[in-house]
Amino acid sequence: MNALLFKLTMGAYFLATLAYLAYLFKPRQVLGRISHWVISGGFIIHCMFTIDRYLEAGHTPITNLHESLSFFSLAIVGIFIAFERKYKVSILGSFVTPLALVILLISALFPSAIAPLNPALKSKWLAVHTTMAFFGYATFAVAFGAAIMYLIQEHFLKNKRLGPLYQKLPSLDTLDEINYRCLTFGFPLLTFAIISGAIWAETAWGTYWSWDPKETWSLITWFIYAALLHGRLTTGWRGRRAAILAIIGFFVMLFTFLGVNLLLPGLHSYK
Known part of the structure; x- marks a missing residue:
């Protein structure tokens, strides 16, 4: 059942990506509606997949790269749907749904077997820390899509x-408003994820902070988005500068999540 739901999710996200790309070239209202309903259906199936895996595993299914990438994709789609409805910008899906699809496809490359939990992961903080982190990451992914669109639109105007x-x-x-709203929503989530992770680390390893590669790069990511938020609130950073920093922050965040796990061994490394 779990494998079937995963395949159905991939199929739905693939169809949604095609529909949104078609909408990019021919922005007809009917295409926008079809795209929305297909991605919404895929999101529901993805939620079912995640819940089914939770029931089978007995814990939050974000403990290896297959599960984490899948949940990241799920969070991106969920955040995108929320912004699509609020701002009526279906065309944003042309830049966000391909990203969610690629991340889900990459998750399929990693082992999907449910393994016994590492003792350090047997904590109530697992669900809190990981879900906050990934919804923060997902919000930054939507900001990345909006930033790419901003630079394209600005290029046309110039x-x-x-x-x-x-x-x-x-x-x-x-x-620019979408970029800002993503920042004001995602930054608190990232902050809380880092704080909860430090509390969890103290209970698991006896120290709040050990400068593990994951911790170090999480702090770097936090500083980038903190600088962006500070700049927007105090010095009026908007437009191109904010879009470029949102793109840089997204790639640093990706390295923090995926690159560190694959390239830099540490307490947080998992596959």
Whole structure:
């Protein structure tokens, strides 16, 4: 059942990606509706997959790269749907759903067998820390998509090439607003994830902070988004600068999550 739900999720996200890309080239209302309902259906199936795996494993299914990447994809889609409904920007899906699909496909490359939990993971903090972290990451992923769209739209304006794609993309103000809202939602989640992780580390290893590679890069990621938020609130950073920092922050966050696990051995390394 679990494998079937996973395959159905991949199929739904693939179809949604095709639909949103088609909507990018032909932004007809019917395509936007189809895209929304397909991605929403895929999200429901993905939730069912996650719940089924939770019931089978007996713990939050975010303990290896297969589960973590899958949950990351789930969170991206969930956050995207929320922003799509709030801002009525279906075309954002053309930049976000391919990312969610790729992450889910990568998760399929890793072993999916449910293994006994490492003693350090047998904690109430597992669900709190991991879900907060991944929903924060997912919000930054949506900000990344909005930032890419902002730079594309700005390029058209600077070069005075107001072609078909320019007409399809939201205004610069709307894209900047989405970027800002993602930051104000994702940064507290990341902050709480780091704090809860430190508390968890103290109970598991006897120290709040050990400068493990994961901890170090999490702090670097936090500083990048803290600088971006501080700049927006105090010095009026907006537009291009905010979009570029959102893109940089996303790639640093990806390395913190995936690169550290694969390349830098430490207490948080898992596959």
